[in-house]
Each structure stands twice: as structure tokens, then as C-alpha cells.
Amino acid sequence: MNSNIQKIKELALINKVPIIQDASLEVINSIISKRQVEKILEIGTAVGYSSLCFSTNNCVKRIDTFERNQDMYNQAIQNINNCQMSEVIHVHFGDALEVDISNFSHDYDLLFIDAAKAQSRRFFELYSPLLKQDGIIIVDNILFHGVKESDENISKNLRGLIKKINLFVEWLKQNEEFETIFFEGGDGLAISKRKC
Ligand code: SAH
Ligand code: MG
Secondary structure: OOHHHHHHHHHHHHOOOOOOOHHHHHHHHHHHHHOOOOEEEEEOOOOOHHHHHHHOOOOOOEEEEEEOOHHHHHHHHHHHHHOOOOOOEEEEEOOOOOOOOOOOOOOEEEEEEOOOHHHHHHHHHHHHHHEEEEEEEEEEOOOHHHOOOOOOOOOHHHHHHHHHHHHHHHHHHOOOOEEEEEEOOOOOEEEEEEOO
């Protein structure tokens, strides 16, 4: 990993920005390289760490990524400029559920969903039409730090969130258009592609 990205990672960890875990990143990077992914759409930029990591694969030509938090957006722009990647990584400011995507092309090879965890299904439904026929959708944090719905001593809000993530996983398993495999390393990934 180049030293700029390493510094961004270290600062993000200090500031408790929920960046992608190493094991998950390894899986995604190997998919990117094996499938020669050129165009990525990401929901949830944070400070630009995952986008920058994806962009280190030579095959990646363009990343569009959405961020609704002004402070995160500003940091991402700065980090991407510092890494001289602003021609590859395009950060869009706004809520990915409200932004006008009618002008976006329908040729993404990879959709990476890593934003508000309760909304993963809505992101999946809204953005999957922008995917190429043989494109891949990856959703992060399916295990949610190992917290279980049945755990005692968790707040009502957290229990509600875990319940929504579990419902999303069940919905994915029964989805008629997409088939999904689950990666249990890192914080858990769901990796979906269209059924043939
Ligand atoms: N992908 C990043 C981490 C993203 S953390 C990485 O691995 O480096 C999740 C981010 O999603 C947060 O910064 C949050 O502000 C953003 N987010 C949550 N809901 C969103 C929405 N509806 N639209 C756009 N961004 C959203
Ligand atoms: Mg994540």
C-alpha cells in the first residue's frame, strides 16, 4: 500500500471512521483484479480510503462514490487530491437515496454498498439497474462487528439495526434475480451476481 493511503488509514482508525477491514479489502481487490473491473460505484465514501485502495488496481478506470456528510466529503476530496487520484475517483456530495441518478451510465462492473446499514436493501434496489449484466454487488458489514440480535445489554436502536441487517440477508438469500455468497472474514461481506 502506498504511504499516502497508509497515512489516511491510520488517521481514519484514530478518528474511528468505520473504514473497510483488511480481510474484506483483500477479497474485493482480488475480485477487482480477477474480473478486470473498470468502473466502480460506491455508496459511502467516508474519507475516501476504500476508493483509494480500489483505485490502486491498474484495471480500475473510474470510481463514482457518494457521501452525504459534509465533513467526510471535504476530507475525501482532500485525500483524493493529495493522492492525485481525482481524475479516477469522483465524489458526489448528497444522500445516495435522494440524488438524481438518471444521468448515470448503466455500465458499472462493481457496486460497493457501505453506507447506512439499515438502508442496504434500498441501495441495492435503487442502484442494481446501473450494473452491467455480469456485474457484482458487494455489501459490507453484514456481520455488524459480531453483535447478535439476541445479545443482552444492547440498546433498542442497535437491536433494531441488527434486525434490519438480518432481514436484508434473508431477502438476499431469497432474491430471484441475484445469487449471493457470504464472506465471514472481516466484518462480513455479501457478494451478489445476477443468476444466469
Ligand atoms: N467506504 C468507506 C467507509 C464508509 S463509512 C471505507 O471503507 O473507507 C459509511 C459512510 O456512508 C459515512 O461516511 C456516512 O456519512 C455515509 N452515508 C451513510 N448513509 C448515506 C447515504 N444515504 N448517502 C450517502 N452517504 C451515506
Ligand atoms: Mg464498511
